[in-house]
Amino acid sequence: MTGTGDTDNRPAPGKAAPRPPRHGLVVPPGQGRTVRTAAQQVTFKVTGEHSQAASSFEVVVPPGFDVGAHVHSRTEEFFYVLEGELDIFAFEPRVRTSDGWRGWESAGGDRVVRATPGTVAVVPPGCPHAFANPTGAPARMLFQSAPPPDHERYFEELLEILAAGGPPDTRVVAELRARYDIEQLTPLRHGPERRQEG
Numbered sequence: 001m002t003g004t005g006d007t008d009n010r011p012a013p014g015k016a017a018p019r020p021p022r023h024g025l026v027v028p029p030g031q032g033r034t035v036r037t038a039a040q041q042v043t044f045k046v047t048g049e050h051s052q053a054a055s056s057f058e059v060v061v062p063p064g065f066d067v068g069a070h071v072h073s074r075t076e077e078f079f080y081v082l083e084g085e086l087d088i089f090a091f092e093p094r095v096r097t098s099d100g101w102r103g104w105e106s107a108g109g110d111r112v113v114r115a116t117p118g119t120v121a122v123v124p125p126g127c128p129h130a131f132a133n134p135t136g137a138p139a140r141m142l143f144q145s146a147p148p149p150d151h152e153r154y155f156e157e158l159l160e161i162l163a164a165g166g167p168p169d170t171r172v173v174a175e176l177r178a179r180y181d182i183e184q185l186t187p188l189r190h191g192p193e194r195r196q197e198g
Helices: 150-162 170-179
Strands: 034-035 041-046 055-061 074-085 086-090 113-115 120-123 127-131 141-148
Touching: 034 150, 055 150, 086 120, 120 127, 127 150, 141 150, 150 170
Parallel strands: none
Antiparallel strands: 034 041, 041 055, 055 141, 074 120, 074 141, 086 113, 086 127
């Protein structure tokens, strides 16, 4: 005790200080901060505020949305399809073409996969990847990005751009992606797929 009658809370020599109670996070179905546009809906489930490992999002991918092939130098990503179908790939193609990725193939013969519920994709840093919804119904997936919080900020800014409606300004999207460790290889597209006139 000190002379004022206060308790001395310092640990005894050789003993660690008591730790404050730790709290986890439980996010019920339908909960989390949701950002919606005509192009995409993203619900922030776990952010850098609660995890040092990864940000986690539930993403609704509407028909016609194509994130475009891209690559990260530092970020690792994880995708788990919950509902619907997505075209997805995660490999280095023999040839990177700038017009589209759906016909890409790796030197080992890997091709784009039609991902159905239960499909998992893990994307290490440096690995080109993309997903798109070629069907007429929305798809839903769990998406994680590590380390946090870069993808949280990226989603917020991207969805602001997409909320403007119409085709996104490719220059603005490219600048945004460059700020958040995303090298864009093919364009981001949203809305019904346009058919080329022959």
